[in-house]
Amino acid sequence: MIGNITLGQYIPGNSILHRLDPRTKILWTMILMVVTFLIDSWLEYVMMGSLVLLLIIVSGIPVRQTLKGLKPLLFILAFTAILNIFLTGGTPLVTIGPVRITYEGVMSAVKLFLRLVMLVITASLMTLTTTPMTMTDGIERLLRPLGKIGVPSHEIAMMMSIALRFIPTLMEETERIMKAQASRGADFDTGSIFSRIKSFIPVLVPLFVSAFKRADELAEAMESRCYHGGKGRTRLRTIHFTYLDGTVTIAGLLYLALLFGIRLIR
Amino acid sequence: MKEMIRTEEVYYEYMSQNEGESGIQAVKGISLSIKQGSFVVVLGRNGSGKSTLARLFNGLLVPEKGTVIVDGISTGDREMIWEVRKTLGLVFQNPDNQIVATTVEEDVAFGPENLGMPPEEIREAVDKSLRMVNMEGYGDYAPHMLSGGQKQRIAIAGILAMNPKCIVLDEATSMLDPVGRREVMSVLKSLNRDNGITIVLITHHMDEAAEADYVLVMESGRIMLRGTPREIFENVEDLRRAGLDVPQVTALAYRLKRTGIRIGQLPVTMDEMIGLMKKLLKDSRTQLNSVARAPSGILKTAGNSQRKGSPQGNPIIKVQNLCHTYMPGTSFERKALRDISLTINAGDRFGIIGQTGSGKTTLVQHLNGILKPDSGTLEVDGLKAEGKELKELRRKVGLIFQYPEHQLFEETVYKDITFGLSRMKLNEDEIKKRVFHAISLLGISPELLDKSPFELSGGQKRRVAIAGVLVMEPRVLVLDEPTAGLDPQGSAEVFKILANLNEKEGTTIIIISHNMEEVAAFCNRVAVMSDGSIVMCDTTENIFRREEELKKYGLDIPQVTRLFRELQIPGHSSPTILTIDEAVDFIAGLLNIPAGGGAL
Numbered sequence: 001m002i003g004n005i006t007l008g009q010y011i012p013g014n015s016i017l018h019r020l021d022p023r024t025k026i027l028w029t030m031i032l033m034v035v036t037f038l039i040d041s042w043l044e045y046v047m048m049g050s051l052v053l054l055l056i057i058v059s060g061i062p063v064r065q066t067l068k069g070l071k072p073l074l075f076i077l078a079f080t081a082i083l084n085i086f087l088t089g090g091t092p093l094v095t096i097g098p099v100r101i102t103y104e105g106v107m108s109a110v111k112l113f114l115r116l117v118m119l120v121i122t123a124s125l126m127t128l129t130t131t132p133m134t135m136t137d138g139i140e141r142l143l144r145p146l147g148k149i150g151v152p153s154h155e156i157a158m159m160m161s162i163a164l165r166f167i168p169t170l171m172e173e174t175e176r177i178m179k180a181q182a183s184r185g186a187d188f189d190t191g192s193i194f195s196r197i198k199s200f201i202p203v204l205v206p207l208f209v210s211a212f213k214r215a216d217e218l219a220e221a222m223e224s225r226c227y228h229g230g231k232g233r234t235r236l237r238t239i240h241f242t243y244l245d246g247t248v249t250i251a252g253l254l255y256l257a258l259l260f261g262i263r264l265i266r
Numbered sequence: 267m268k269e270m271i272r273t274e275e276v277y278y279e280y281m282s283q284n285e286g287e288s289g290i291q292a293v294k295g296i297s298l299s300i301k302q303g304s305f306v307v308v309l310g311r312n313g314s315g316k317s318t319l320a321r322l323f324n325g326l327l328v329p330e331k332g333t334v335i336v337d338g339i340s341t342g343d344r345e346m347i348w349e350v351r352k353t354l355g356l357v358f359q360n361p362d363n364q365i366v367a368t369t370v371e372e373d374v375a376f377g378p379e380n381l382g383m384p385p386e387e388i389r390e391a392v393d394k395s396l397r398m399v400n401m402e403g404y405g406d407y408a409p410h411m412l413s414g415g416q417k418q419r420i421a422i423a424g425i426l427a428m429n430p431k432c433i434v435l436d437e438a439t440s441m442l443d444p445v446g447r448r449e450v451m452s453v454l455k456s457l458n459r460d461n462g463i464t465i466v467l468i469t470h471h472m473d474e475a476a477e478a479d480y481v482l483v484m485e486s487g488r489i490m491l492r493g494t495p496r497e498i499f500e501n502v503e504d505l506r507r508a509g510l511d512v513p514q515v516t517a518l519a520y521r522l523k524r525t526g527i528r529i530g531q532l533p534v535t536m537d538e539m540i541g542l543m544k545k546l547l548k549d550s551r552t553q554l555n556s557v558a559r560a561p562s563g564i565l566k567t568a569g570n571s572q573r574k575g576s577p578q579g580n581p582i583i584k585v586q587n588l589c590h591t592y593m594p595g596t597s598f599e600r601k602a603l604r605d606i607s608l609t610i611n612a613g614d615r616f617g618i619i620g621q622t623g624s625g626k627t628t629l630v631q632h633l634n635g636i637l638k639p640d641s642g643t644l645e646v647d648g649l650k651a652e653g654k655e656l657k658e659l660r661r662k663v664g665l666i667f668q669y670p671e672h673q674l675f676e677e678t679v680y681k682d683i684t685f686g687l688s689r690m691k692l693n694e695d696e697i698k699k700r701v702f703h704a705i706s707l708l709g710i711s712p713e714l715l716d717k718s719p720f721e722l723s724g725g726q727k728r729r730v731a732i733a734g735v736l737v738m739e740p741r742v743l744v745l746d747e748p749t750a751g752l753d754p755q756g757s758a759e760v761f762k763i764l765a766n767l768n769e770k771e772g773t774t775i776i777i778i779s780h781n782m783e784e785v786a787a788f789c790n791r792v793a794v795m796s797d798g799s800i801v802m803c804d805t806t807e808n809i810f811r812r813e814e815e816l817k818k819y820g821l822d823i824p825q826v827t828r829l830f831r832e833l834q835i836p837g838h839s840s841p842t843i844l845t846i847d848e849a850v851d852f853i854a855g856l857l858n859i860p861a862g863g864g865a866l
Contacts, residue, residue: 133368165368168410179636180673183665184734185686202685205675209720214363221364224324224356225377225424226348232382236375236389 009069009124010131015060016244017129022138024245028252029126035256036119041266045114047259052118061128069124070117077116084109136161137239154230166214173210177203269335270432270464271300271323271354276332278318292318294487295332300466300480302431305458307475308468309498310484311509311753312724316468317359319484320436323466324356337431352381355425359437361417362409370396370412370420371405377428388427395426398461399453413622415446419453426457432464433457439469440751443622443780445820447471470753472513476534483508495534502532509755514783514825514846515539521850522546527857536825536832543833543853550857582742582774583610583633583663588642590628602628604798606642610791612741615768616776617785617806620795621820626778627668629795630744633776634663647741661690664740668747671727674719679710682719683734690738697737704736707771708763725756732763742774743767749784757781761788783824786810786844794819811842 012018017025032051039048056066070077090104127135140157147153178188181202188199278293292315300306310316321327322334325341334341337353355377358364367373374395378388396402399419409417418438425433435454439447451474457463467474475481481498483491485508491498499505499512502520511517516532519539523529527546533539590603602625610616618626631637632644635651644651649659667673676682680701687697705712708729714722719730735743748764749757761784767773779785785792785806792809794802796819802809810816810823813831823831830843835856843849 131369133372161368162366165366165409168408169362172410176667177673179631180665180667180670181685182636183634183660183667184673185660185689185738187689202673202675206673209675210672214360217358217360217363218366220321220326221356221358221421222366222376224326224351225366226351226380226428227376228348228380234379234382234385234388236372236379236385236392238385 009065009127011061011065011128013060013129015058015129016248017055017059017125019242019244020129020248021239021241021245022130022134023142023239024241024248025126025130026135026138026142028248029122031252031256032122033119035259036115036122039115039259041263043262044259045111048118049114051255052121055125056121059125059129061125065128066121066124069120073116073120077113080116081109081113084112132164133161134237134239136164137235137237141239154233158230162218169214170207170211174203174207177206268302269299270302270304270337271298271466272335273298273322273329274332274335276322276329276334278322278327278329280318292487293322293329296487296489297332298482298489298492300432300464302464303458303462304479305455305465305477306467306480306482307478307495308466308482308484309470309472309475309505309510310468311470311755314484314508315487316484317436318487320356320434320466320468323434324354325350326356348381352428353430354432354434355428355430357418357421357425357433357435357438359440361414361421361441364421364424365409365417368408369405370401370407370409373409373420374423374427377424381428391427391429392423395423398426398457399423400449413446414442415449418442418446418450422450422453422457430463432466434466434468436468437470438467439471439474444822445621447474451477470510472511472754476513483510496531499534500532506755509753511754515829518826518829518846518849521846522853525850525854536829539829540832543829546853547833547835547856580612581609582612582614582647583608584643584645585609585632586643588629588632588639588644590632590637590640594640601798603632603639606798606800608793608800608803610742610774610776612774613768613772614774614776614791615764615789616774617789617792618776618778618795619780619782619785619792619821624795624819625798626795627746628798630665630746630776630778633742633744634660634665636665661738662740663742663744664735664738666732666735666743666745666748668750669728670731670735671724674727674731677718678716679719679722679730680715682730683715683737685734687737700737700739701733704733707736707767708733709759725752725759728752728760729763736767740773742776744776746778747780748777749779749781757784764788782810782822786824786827794821796820806844807842810844 036048039045056063059066085101085105086099088102088105088108090102092100092102093106094101130138136157139160140153143151143153143156182188186199186202188196191199274297276293276296277291279289279291282289296319308316308319318327322329322341323336325334325347328342336350339346339350339353341347341350365373366376371392374392375388378391383391392405393402396405399422401416401419401423404412404416404420409420412420421438422433433454439450442450454465454467455477458465467478469475475498476495478495481491481493481495482489483498483505490508491501491504499516502512502517505512512520513534515536515538516534519529519532519542523532529542533542585606585608588603588606589601592598592600592602606629618629620626628637632639632651633646635644635656638651646659646662649655649662651659674682676685683701683704684697687700701715702712705715710726710729710733714726714730719727722730743764745764748760752760764775764777765788768775777785777789789806792802792804792806793800794809794816801819802812802815810827813823813828816823824844826843826846826849830841830849830852835841841852843852
């Protein structure tokens with residue numbers, strides 16, 4: 001039963017990370033992700049790694065959960081790391097026929113691997129500590145200044161939250177339609193790739209028909225409940241910057257100053 | 267009393283999609299008045315214009331001619347439209363398609379947020395509304411984790427949070443199981459009684475109409491009848507002509523009245539019918555004092571034979587110790603089937619009943635190998651659900667899902683019906699022959715074959731979907747809630763088709779149903795499921811004899827069956843009467859009146 005999947009990956013808690021304003025979390029996640037690609041020396045790797053570790057500890061989320069996000073990426077991680085090992089020139093360590101493994105190759109593979117791991121963990125820490133609803137609120141508020149140049153921030157956020165709301169419903173429906181068509185003789189598992197793709201038409205057509213019908217009905221329901229866009233709309237839960245966001249931001253800036261300050265001095 | 271809704275000569279026409287064609291006149295000159303604080307039911311079959319009327323009430327649609335006034339405001343006044351929608355909330359049919367937010371609380375808050383209420387007031391309104399629909403404590407739930415009845419109560423709470431004076435429900439109970447319907451009905455009644463909220467309930471469930479203050483019956487865009495439930499149900503023939511029906515007790519009394527028994531006004535509720543029957547029996551006893559009682563043989567007459575499956579009797583489906591667990595090894599692990607053993611005979615009309623979530627659908631999805639058992643075995647006519655035999659087994663067992671019309675996808679009806687067949691390597695003539703045979707069984711007119719399935723009406727679509735399975739000529743036909751969402755006449759037609767298939771083609775029929783009256787009238791054997799196990803399995807008579815046990819599993823018995831249990835007729839140890847036909851025969855026997863067979 002696909003339908004039992006919970007929305008997003010949010011794990012309830014009351015840590016500092018949980019209590020931060022979503023805007024702070026989104027902005028800092030973005031900054032940290034960029035920084036991960038700027039770091040170079042081993043010292044910087046150690047500093048960045050300790051920060052990520054610290055964040056995991058502070059979040060109070062089991063380490064296993066934070067590593068879960070890596071699972072689907074393992075193949076890509078291994079693949080890029082291996083490519084790096086073999087394709088980087090420099091001092092050879094081992095030579096087997098035409099294949100050469102260099103010291104630089106191993107180093108850059110390790111660094112790339114660490115970079116990607118930190119990147120994924122940082123991003124998953126954000127989704128693990130923020131409900132989808134708060135996340136969309138945060139995005140809406142962050143995009144609001146862009147309204148002046150015509151970015152419909154409220155509409156984008158509303159679309160995102162409706163999408164989140166209907167993902168489980170549509171997944172359930174896909175499963176049901178697949179079963180029903182299989183009962184009518186459809187075959188999804190055998191044949192060439194082309195015929196398999198073709199065999200999904202009986203699933204996709206009803207799925208689209210129903211999605212459009214749902215969209216229609218949802219629009220009626222929203223209108224019936226006085227929805228008329230973002231203008232004049234209030235929220236049950238409002239998001240506020242607190243002293244916590246200030247503290248965390250200052251700490252973050254200090255950390256960045258330290259990180260890049262060391263580089264300048266050297 | 268003040269008027270809540272008033273319409274004057276309202277007309278509405280849907281534009282045709284094709285240019286030049288005239289549109290569909292859905293509402294034709296309706297004038298009505300609904301008093302503040304009343305509980306009104308609008309009856310009508312699918313396509314009679316009920317849903318259009320609901321959308322006219324809250325200004326989603328604006329009448330072409332005539333006016334709709336809600337609490338003194340015309341819906342044509344677009345300046346005041348939000349005032350109208352705040353006063354009159356609309357709850358829709360499909361519970362899934364009206365919940366906007368990812369949590370219950372946020373969803374209930376949606377209306378007040380749109381009205382621009384301050385956060386503290388929204389919080390108060392949300393908590394109060396959830397309490398009013400008995401859903402407090404569910405605030406953080408994701409909507410897809412809730413049952414249908416719970417979702418509809420959330421939808422009602424979402425309306426309540428805007429503090430409305432009137433709630434209109436557009437077939438809001440039609441996709442719910444009996445438990446969900448009861449939950450919603452009891453919430454509506456308390457809102458009406460305790461909070462004085464006007465309720466307008468659009469439905470085709472007759473038992474819901476019996477509880478209203480006032481009933482409107484619609485037929486092809488007009489109001490055909492209006493009055494109290496009692497006045498409405500007097501017109502048994504008119505209602506049936508409009509594709510509707512009356513509660514079983516009313517139908518029974520009507521049949522008795524036509525045999526010449528003096529009934530007076532037709533009863534609408536169980537209590538009234540019990541009173542009437544007691545009086546009848548007392549009268550007859552004084553009258554017939556010394557007259558010999560009718561031979562008990564009269565009890566087994568025409569009525570019963572309808573329920574007998576073809577007497578082939580050989581086991582066709584054998585299920586042994588079947589277990590199935592969803593998402594094993596995860597935190598969502600759920601045992602859906604526990605050690606199921608079951609034998610179904612060829613020619614049976616087998617019913618599977620049980621509450622939502624008891625495992626009925628999971629069980630039937632094993633019967634054609636769509637789901638694989640974790641342990642245990644399944645055998646259909648000597649075939650196992652694995653390897654090469656699986657394909658043949660799927661052809662032998664046709665499985666029709668709930669709302670099968672949602673699976674149509676081809677350009678034409680013909681192509682859709684032959685979707686499964688085209689994979690069976692048959693020649694063109696054979697395919698044609700089978701298609702025409704199937705559509706004649708289902709009463710689909712041949713002109714429809716070249717149309718797009720999406721142009722058909724709901725009832726037609728469902729038949730086309732059933733035809734797509736019938737052309738594979740299955741020996742066993744399994745239907746998961748075949749009449750869900752259909753009005754009384756549509757349901758009756760489906761059962762006529764199934765009875766025909768069973769008798770003429772010898773097809774074994776297995777149905778899942780929440781409607782006990784349907785199961786009692788159609789099936790010869792019944793299995794009751796609860797929490798993944800089969801807890802009872804017996805002949806239909808023996809199942810419905812055990813009311814207390816059924817109650818324990820959240821199930822009920824048909825109204826007529828209960829009538830005779832509660833009557834406690836002296837000299838007859840609680841007869842198990844399952845249909846109105848049987849009831850008429852039995853009473854005729856008691857009163858010593860010739861039953862008159864078909865004339866009744």
